[in-house]
Amino acid sequence: MLIAIPLVAGVICLFANANGARWTALIATFLDFALSLYLWTQYDPDGPQWQFVEKAGLGGGVSWALGIDGIALLLIVLTAFLMPICIGASWRAIEKRVPEYMAYFLLMEALIMGSFAAQDLFLFYIFFEGGLIPMYFIIGIWGGAERIKASYKFFLYTLAGSVLMLIAMLYMAGTAHTSSIPALMAYDFPKEAQTFLFLAFLASFAVKLPMWPVHTWLPDAHVQAPTAGSVILAGVLLKLGGYGFIRFSLPMFPDGSAQFIPLMFVLSAIAVVYTSLVALVQRDMKKLVAYSSVAHMAFVTFGLFAMNRQGIEGAMLVMLGHGLVSGALFLCVGVVYDRLHTREIDRYGGLSDNMPGYALLFMVFTMASVGLPGTSNFVGEFLSLVGTYKASTWAAIAATTGIILGAAYMLYLYWRICFGTLRHADAAAMEDLSVREWWLLAPIALAVFWMGIYPESFMRPMRNDVGRLLVRMERVAPAGDSAPTPGKPKLTVIDAHEHGATH
Amino acid sequence: MGRFAPLLPELILSIGGTILMMVAAFTGRRGSGTVNWLAVILLLAATAALVGAPSHAGPVFDGLVTEDLFASFGRALIYPASAVAIIAAHGWFERGTEHSSEYAVLILFAAVGMGVMVSASSLVSLYVGLELQSLASYVLASYRRTDERSAEAGLKYFVLGALASGILLYGISLLYGFTGTMSFNGLAAAFGRGAPSLGLLFGLVFVLAGLAFKASAVPFHMWTPDVYEGAPTPVTLFFGSAPKVAAVLLSTRLCVSGLAPATDAWRQIVIFAALASVFLGAVAAYGQTNIKRLLAYSSINNVGFALIGLAAGGARGASSVLFYMAVYVVMTLGAFLCVLWMRDEEGRPVESIASLSGLAQTRPGMAAAFAIFMFSLAGIPPLFGFWPKLVVFQAAIASGYVALAVAGILGTVIGAYYYLKIIKVMYMDEPAAPYRRAREPVQGLLIVLAALFVSPLGYLLIGPLTALTDRAAGSLF
Numbered sequence: 001m002l003i004a005i006p007l008v009a010g011v012i013c014l015f016a017n018a019n020g021a022r023w024t025a026l027i028a029t030f031l032d033f034a035l036s037l038y039l040w041t042q043y044d045p046d047g048p049q050w051q052f053v054e055k056a057g058l059g060g061g062v063s064w065a066l067g068i069d070g071i072a073l074l075l076i077v078l079t080a081f082l083m084p085i086c087i088g089a090s091w092r093a094i095e096k097r098v099p100e101y102m103a104y105f106l107l108m109e110a111l112i113m114g115s116f117a118a119q120d121l122f123l124f125y126i127f128f129e130g131g132l133i134p135m136y137f138i139i140g141i142w143g144g145a146e147r148i149k150a151s152y153k154f155f156l157y158t159l160a161g162s163v164l165m166l167i168a169m170l171y172m173a174g175t176a177h178t179s180s181i182p183a184l185m186a187y188d189f190p191k192e193a194q195t196f197l198f199l200a201f202l203a204s205f206a207v208k209l210p211m212w213p214v215h216t217w218l219p220d221a222h223v224q225a226p227t228a229g230s231v232i233l234a235g236v237l238l239k240l241g242g243y244g245f246i247r248f249s250l251p252m253f254p255d256g257s258a259q260f261i262p263l264m265f266v267l268s269a270i271a272v273v274y275t276s277l278v279a280l281v282q283r284d285m286k287k288l289v290a291y292s293s294v295a296h297m298a299f300v301t302f303g304l305f306a307m308n309r310q311g312i313e314g315a316m317l318v319m320l321g322h323g324l325v326s327g328a329l330f331l332c333v334g335v336v337y338d339r340l341h342t343r344e345i346d347r348y349g350g351l352s353d354n355m356p357g358y359a360l361l362f363m364v365f366t367m368a369s370v371g372l373p374g375t376s377n378f379v380g381e382f383l384s385l386v387g388t389y390k391a392s393t394w395a396a397i398a399a400t401t402g403i404i405l406g407a408a409y410m411l412y413l414y415w416r417i418c419f420g421t422l423r424h425a426d427a428a429a430m431e432d433l434s435v436r437e438w439w440l441l442a443p444i445a446l447a448v449f450w451m452g453i454y455p456e457s458f459m460r461p462m463r464n465d466v467g468r469l470l471v472r473m474e475r476v477a478p479a480g481d482s483a484p485t486p487g488k489p490k491l492t493v494i495d496a497h498e499h500g501a502t503h
Numbered sequence: 504m505g506r507f508a509p510l511l512p513e514l515i516l517s518i519g520g521t522i523l524m525m526v527a528a529f530t531g532r533r534g535s536g537t538v539n540w541l542a543v544i545l546l547l548a549a550t551a552a553l554v555g556a557p558s559h560a561g562p563v564f565d566g567l568v569t570e571d572l573f574a575s576f577g578r579a580l581i582y583p584a585s586a587v588a589i590i591a592a593h594g595w596f597e598r599g600t601e602h603s604s605e606y607a608v609l610i611l612f613a614a615v616g617m618g619v620m621v622s623a624s625s626l627v628s629l630y631v632g633l634e635l636q637s638l639a640s641y642v643l644a645s646y647r648r649t650d651e652r653s654a655e656a657g658l659k660y661f662v663l664g665a666l667a668s669g670i671l672l673y674g675i676s677l678l679y680g681f682t683g684t685m686s687f688n689g690l691a692a693a694f695g696r697g698a699p700s701l702g703l704l705f706g707l708v709f710v711l712a713g714l715a716f717k718a719s720a721v722p723f724h725m726w727t728p729d730v731y732e733g734a735p736t737p738v739t740l741f742f743g744s745a746p747k748v749a750a751v752l753l754s755t756r757l758c759v760s761g762l763a764p765a766t767d768a769w770r771q772i773v774i775f776a777a778l779a780s781v782f783l784g785a786v787a788a789y790g791q792t793n794i795k796r797l798l799a800y801s802s803i804n805n806v807g808f809a810l811i812g813l814a815a816g817g818a819r820g821a822s823s824v825l826f827y828m829a830v831y832v833v834m835t836l837g838a839f840l841c842v843l844w845m846r847d848e849e850g851r852p853v854e855s856i857a858s859l860s861g862l863a864q865t866r867p868g869m870a871a872a873f874a875i876f877m878f879s880l881a882g883i884p885p886l887f888g889f890w891p892k893l894v895v896f897q898a899a900i901a902s903g904y905v906a907l908a909v910a911g912i913l914g915t916v917i918g919a920y921y922y923l924k925i926i927k928v929m930y931m932d933e934p935a936a937p938y939r940r941a942r943e944p945v946q947g948l949l950i951v952l953a954a955l956f957v958s959p960l961g962y963l964l965i966g967p968l969t970a971l972t973d974r975a976a977g978s979l980f
Binding site for chain 1: 863878883884885889893896900901905909912915916919920930
């Protein structure tokens with residue numbers, strides 16, 4: 001259902017006129033969101049691992065198998081939540097070829113939902129890769145001046161990464177004689193094979209996430225994409241990479257993953273420090289936010305490869321929080337871009353005078369991005385730091401540096417845009433947020449606070465699944481170098497939960 | 504009469520073709536429409552005659568041809584593709600001075616030749632089928648004889664094709680000289696008697712070289728872009744589809760059944776040809792500005808992928824080749840039918856890629872169909888063109904050729920660039936002068952059917968198609 005609605009609506013959009021397409025898309029995404037909420041309420045956190053399972057054979061060793069666990073559920077809800085906002089963000093900004101635009105967005109929603117829910121290796125690949133096509137069009141047709149180059153870069157980078165994964169999938173299906181994801185998650189591949197399989201999957205997910213040094217497609221794609229495109233790219237598509245690590249790399253190749261923990265930590269450490277420094281000197285707002293995405297995603301890899309409960313739950317929360325916050329930040333950039341048609345930071349300044357509402361919301365999201373307690377990112381970043389610390393002190397030090405630098409570039413950005421005097425007449429003439437824009441940003445702000453103040457409602461559905469993942473990796477999880485006396489680390493664990501819960 | 508029954512499709516086509524030739528000769532231009540439609544009906548009848556054929560499985564005429572499911576599968580691709588080539592010519596030749604009725608007759612004879620090719624189980628029938636197809640093709644390539652490019656294409660094809668036939672014949676004579684037999688089974692027995700002698704190896708290499716020419720696999724691909732560009736577009740459509748199937752399936756049968764004991768000997772040749780085709784096809788297409796040349800390189804690229812399946816060997820490899828060619832034929836026919844519709848205001852054909860600019864805005868339906876074929880040829884999921892590539896790589900990995908699969912799959916990434924380029928031109932550039940609206944409902948219907956086939960709906964066919972290709976490949980052993 002979740003997949004069918006946007007698909008059907010997408011086809012309808014193609015034949016509608018501009019306004020009709022807008023409304024069709026909005027209604028369809030709202031329906032989808034409602035459905036995903038229904039899914040959330042019906043999901044039983046203590047029930048079996050896979051719920052809402054659908055299965056039908058397609059022949060040739062592939063089947064149409066869908067089903068979700070708590071991890072997928074959360075990401076599906078996030079996707080469904082951001083989609084109506086994206087449609088709303090493109091309401092006025094997109095003037096040409098509206099029906100096509102809406103059709104691509106709905107097609108993309110269907111494909112993303114499909115990849116989160118797929119329970120068959122090849123079905124996952126088909127959805128995963130299929131998402132490239134609509135995004136390619138969205139960037140290429142409605143993007144900025146350099147859109148062609150950016151769309152090529154996006155497409156070819158991601159394709160090159162994922163074809164290696166395809167080879168690994170073929171090998172896995174051949175060895176294990178099944179392409180069912182739940183079955184493969186319990187299958188033990190030979191150790192030597194795991195090394196190669198892990199590397200092949202890494203190639204794909206590292207590009208998608210993105211990790212340093214294969215992140216270079218991201219700033220281009222973000223800068224050139226229309227606002228809603230950036231939101232969906234940062235909010236959801238990047239999460240496919242993290243989801244891939246949780247769903248495939250860790251449970252299917254625990255030995256392979258354990259082998260590469262140092263590599264992952266080093267890459268993440270470089271990413272977090274290097275991209276933060278790069279973000280600090282950006283003149284383009286969107287580029288700055290894009291680089292901050294890369295830095296935030298490094299927390300995801302830190303947390304995941306710490307291979308303990310805090311780390312993995314933290315990584316999940318960072319993904320969810322980042323999906324909301326960076327999406328909101330791109331919307332904030334879009335708001336001023338729609339008015340002044342420039343993303344040059346120097347062209348703004350002192351906006352808190354003439355756009356108080358905008359300054360307020362922008363402040364909320366800036367703080368959330370920095371990781372202020374009480375916002376979503378704090379919980380996630382804190383948990384994944386705790387997890388990282390338990391696994392490796394050095395990695396934790398690098399990661400913490402990243403948080404400090406993150407505060408630096410975000411606050412610097414906010415200062416340059418909102419504070420100071422109104423130097424430019426055109427910037428001073430901008431109007432404050434319209435009702436539509438309030439409707440876009442306020443729900444995200446609410447969600448950000450909700451996740452920051454009561455993260456339990458997001459952690460509950462995935463707790464058992466993370467538990468299962470941990471059991472799978474028990475054997476290989478790193479011992480860690482930060483357990484001075486037995487007993488104390490346990491205290492930290494409780495602390496972490498309470499900390500997150502009470503703030 | 505009973506012993507002719509297995510050859511019913513060929514009989515229908517050759518007798519019907521001869522009669523139509525007479526009709527064409529006596530009615531001249533007036534009868535061309537009728538002849539065309541009769542030829543299409545003949546091809547469809549021949550395809551229908553295939554349905555009962557599997558029951559007659561087995562060697563006929565002293566083992567010259569083998570009527571098995573493999574041959575039927577091949578012909579079930581070749582005949583409809585030939586029929587599409589005739590339909591595609593509708594409205595194409597009328598304006599020139601040529602008679603279009605001979606066109607249909609020539610295609611009929613080529614179809615007979617290809618039918619013999621896919622069922623050949625002896626070097627003699629292999630050569631006869633191949634030459635019958637080639638001779639018809641040479642004439643077809645230069646069909647528009649007042650056009651210099653067409654004449655040049657025909658001449659080039661003929662000279663190079665004759666050379667390739669010579670090489671092939673030389674190889675056949677070597678094989679015959681060293682084994683004393685022409686039949687594939689005899690060859691298999693001869694190769695099975697221990698390490699093959701130098702003469703046998705030479706013969707094998709020459710025969711494969713001759714076949715590679717027909718399949719336009721690198722390094723015998725040089726004729727392809729020139730001939731594709733020069734030949735009239737319906738003829739190019741024909742060259743891109745049916746003869747490719749025939750040549751690849753013929754090579755498959757020869758390698759997998761006739762030369763099975765010498766697998767190590769031919770496998771390295773096939774692997775080289777496959778990888779070279781994949782990469783050259785992908786790289787050389789970059790600078791092309793003519794859509795037909797670009798599709799020529801695309802076909803070289805695609806033949807390379809099919810050969811990867813052949814290199815994997817065994818029933819699984821053969822099955823993957825069949826699957827690949829089945830989907831490839833549909834994608835190619837669809838893409839060329841779209842090219843056929845590229846006409847300027849006066850109805851003259853246009854071939855430059857630049858003229859496709861902004862097609863998505865002037866002719867959204869055609870652009871969508873073209874984009875589907877391009878993405879599908881590039882092998883991007885969720886389009887159906889992805890699946891045959893997957894099947895081929897699966898076969899390669901199952902045989903332990905992981906490196907081959909990795910190299911091939913990297914080739915798809917390189918190749919994806921130029922398919923994307925066409926889509927970029929159609930969707931992201933400013934509109935150029937619009938094309939004339941085509942008034943060909945049958946062709947339009949075919950484009951829609953082909954687009955539906957390669958769209959994600961095609962995945963529903965995976966089950967039956969896989970079962971069929973597996974059985975067809977199984978009939979080789």
